[in-house]
Amino acid sequence: MGRIFISAAHGGREGGRIDPGTVAGGTTEAREMILLRDLIMGELRSRNWEILSVPDDLSAQGTINWINTRSRPRDVALEIQNDAASNPSVRGATVYYIANNSDRRKNAETLLLALLRKIPQLPNRGVKPDTNSGFGSLVFCRQIAIASLQIQVGFLTSPDDRSLLQNRRRDFAVGIADGLVSWIRVIDPGTTPTEPNYPxxxxxxxxxxxxxxxxxxxxxxxxxxxxxxxxxxxxxxxxxxxxxxxxxxxxxxxxxxxxxxxxxxxxxxxxxxxxxxNVASGQIDKIIFNGRTTKEQLESFLRDNNRNALAQFPDIAQLYLEEARKEGVNHDISFSQMCLETDYLRFSGDIKAEQNNFASLGTIGGGSESAIFDSARIGVRAHIQHLKAYASLEALQQEVVDPRFRFVTRGVAPLVADLSGRWSADLDYGSKILAILKRLYESI
Structure with a gap:
C-alpha cells in the first residue's frame, strides 16, 4: 500500500536562522501549518493510512532529501503552505503541480476540490503549474522522487482566510485528508508491478x-x-x-x-x-536588447493567464512592441514585468486599471502614491522610459513622461536581476520577472 509524506512549510533552519514563513495577525505560517499537519496526520491514521511527517527543523533541501531517502514508487508527498499578499483582500486556496504533467494536474484538482467541499467559503484560486509560481518552479514539485504536490490553504495575510483556518482547522484537515486518500488510490490502485515498464x-x-x-x-x-x-x-x-x-x-x-x-x-x-x-545565456535577461515575440504571441500568453485581460486594454501588446522598440528596450522583458506588476491585468493590488500604471510607478513626490497616466499608451511609455533609465545611459527618444525618470541612477541595472532591491524592495523581484519571461518563451 502506498504511503503519504506530509511536510508543514517553514519552521526549519534557512540561512542560519529559523524560518517562520509569513508573519501576520499575531501568528506565523510555520505555527499554523504544523497545527494543521498534526490534524491531517491524526485523521489519516484513524483511517489506517500510513503517513510520514517530515521533521519540522529541516531546511527546504533537507526536507527533499529526507523524503527521497525513505520513499517508495507508490508513495505520494504533499507540502502545506499559506500564501501572502500586500493586499489583505486577496484570498483563496491553490494547488501547484509540476508543469506539463497532466496526471499531476488531475491529482491537484482532486486535492483542491476535496478541500473546498469541506470549506466552501474558501475562494478557489485553481490548480496551477509550478511555472506560475513567483519563482518559476517549485523544488518540492520537481526534486521529490515520488508524485508530489504543494497546496496553499489560503492567505495568512487575509483576515478572512486566517479566521477560517483557525476556527475550522479540523474541517481543513478532513478535506485535505479526503483529497490525499483519493489521490493515493489513483497512484496505487492496489497493484504494484514487479518491475517498471515505462511508456x-x-x-x-x-x-x-x-x-x-x-x-x-x-x-x-x-x-x-x-x-x-x-x-x-x-x-x-x-x-x-x-x-x-x-x-x-x-x-x-x-x-x-x-x-x-x-x-x-x-x-x-x-x-x-x-x-x-532559448536566447543564448547572457541575452535573455538583457533589458536593452531585441524582443523576439510577436503581438499575437503576447496576446495569446496574456489570454492564457487571464482570459479577460484584453477586454479593457485590447492594444496592450502592440503598445509594448511600439514603445519598447523606440527606446531599444526588450519588449519581452517589459511585457513580463507588466504581467507581474498587474497580475496579468487583473490589478489585484492597490493600483487600479483606470490609472494606466502598468509598472507600479510612483509620483514625482515619491512616497506610497501611485502615478496616474492619461492613456494606456502614455502609461506603457512611462514604464519603458523607467526601464531605460535603469538599464542604459542613452538619452530618451521621446519626451519624458515617467515622473520618476530623473531620480534614477542611470545604467545601474542592465540585467533583469539588477532590478531586485531597486525597482522593488523584493530581493527576488528579478527572478519573478524572469520566471514569467521563460514561461512566455515556452508558449511560443
Missing part, C-alpha cells in the same frame, strides 16, 4: 524529431542523457538534476532543463516532448 515517448529538439526515444515516469517526460550534449548543457553545474537508469540507459527529467533556458513543451496527440533552446 515510450517521442522527442523533438529545436523543431527536429530525434531518433532517440524518451520515457514517461509518473507522467513526467524523461530524455536520454546523451541528448543533453546537443543542447550545449553542462550538467556538472546542476547537481540537483535527477538521473534515472532504465534498461541500461540513463535518463533525465526534461522539465529540469528549464533552468538552462530550454523551453519544454508537450504534444499529447503525438506523445512528443518538445525541447527548444
Amino acid at each position: 515510450i515517448i517521442n522527442i523533438n529538439i529545436n523543431g527536429t524529431n530525434s531518433s532517440d526515444k524518451g520515457i514517461l515516469i509518473n507522467g513526467n517526460a524523461y530524455i536520454p542523457i546523451n541528448l543533453v550534449n546537443s543542447l550545449n548543457i553542462d550538467l556538472s553545474k546542476a547537481p540537483n538534476i535527477r538521473q534515472v537508469t532504465y534498461k541500461q540507459i540513463v535518463y533525465i527529467k526534461a522539465v529540469d532543463l528549464q533552468e538552462f533556458n530550454i523551453s519544454v513543451g508537450w504534444d499529447g496527440a503525438t506523445r512528443t516532448v518538445k525541447l527548444r533552446s
Whole structure:
C-alpha cells in the first residue's frame, strides 16, 4: 500500500536562522501549518493510512532529501503552505503541480476540490503549474522522487482566510485528508508491478524529431542523457538534476532543463516532448536588447493567464512592441514585468486599471502614491522610459513622461536581476520577472 509524506512549510533552519514563513495577525505560517499537519496526520491514521511527517527543523533541501531517502514508487508527498499578499483582500486556496504533467494536474484538482467541499467559503484560486509560481518552479514539485504536490490553504495575510483556518482547522484537515486518500488510490490502485515498464515517448529538439526515444515516469517526460550534449548543457553545474537508469540507459527529467533556458513543451496527440533552446545565456535577461515575440504571441500568453485581460486594454501588446522598440528596450522583458506588476491585468493590488500604471510607478513626490497616466499608451511609455533609465545611459527618444525618470541612477541595472532591491524592495523581484519571461518563451 502506498504511503503519504506530509511536510508543514517553514519552521526549519534557512540561512542560519529559523524560518517562520509569513508573519501576520499575531501568528506565523510555520505555527499554523504544523497545527494543521498534526490534524491531517491524526485523521489519516484513524483511517489506517500510513503517513510520514517530515521533521519540522529541516531546511527546504533537507526536507527533499529526507523524503527521497525513505520513499517508495507508490508513495505520494504533499507540502502545506499559506500564501501572502500586500493586499489583505486577496484570498483563496491553490494547488501547484509540476508543469506539463497532466496526471499531476488531475491529482491537484482532486486535492483542491476535496478541500473546498469541506470549506466552501474558501475562494478557489485553481490548480496551477509550478511555472506560475513567483519563482518559476517549485523544488518540492520537481526534486521529490515520488508524485508530489504543494497546496496553499489560503492567505495568512487575509483576515478572512486566517479566521477560517483557525476556527475550522479540523474541517481543513478532513478535506485535505479526503483529497490525499483519493489521490493515493489513483497512484496505487492496489497493484504494484514487479518491475517498471515505462511508456515510450517521442522527442523533438529545436523543431527536429530525434531518433532517440524518451520515457514517461509518473507522467513526467524523461530524455536520454546523451541528448543533453546537443543542447550545449553542462550538467556538472546542476547537481540537483535527477538521473534515472532504465534498461541500461540513463535518463533525465526534461522539465529540469528549464533552468538552462530550454523551453519544454508537450504534444499529447503525438506523445512528443518538445525541447527548444532559448536566447543564448547572457541575452535573455538583457533589458536593452531585441524582443523576439510577436503581438499575437503576447496576446495569446496574456489570454492564457487571464482570459479577460484584453477586454479593457485590447492594444496592450502592440503598445509594448511600439514603445519598447523606440527606446531599444526588450519588449519581452517589459511585457513580463507588466504581467507581474498587474497580475496579468487583473490589478489585484492597490493600483487600479483606470490609472494606466502598468509598472507600479510612483509620483514625482515619491512616497506610497501611485502615478496616474492619461492613456494606456502614455502609461506603457512611462514604464519603458523607467526601464531605460535603469538599464542604459542613452538619452530618451521621446519626451519624458515617467515622473520618476530623473531620480534614477542611470545604467545601474542592465540585467533583469539588477532590478531586485531597486525597482522593488523584493530581493527576488528579478527572478519573478524572469520566471514569467521563460514561461512566455515556452508558449511560443
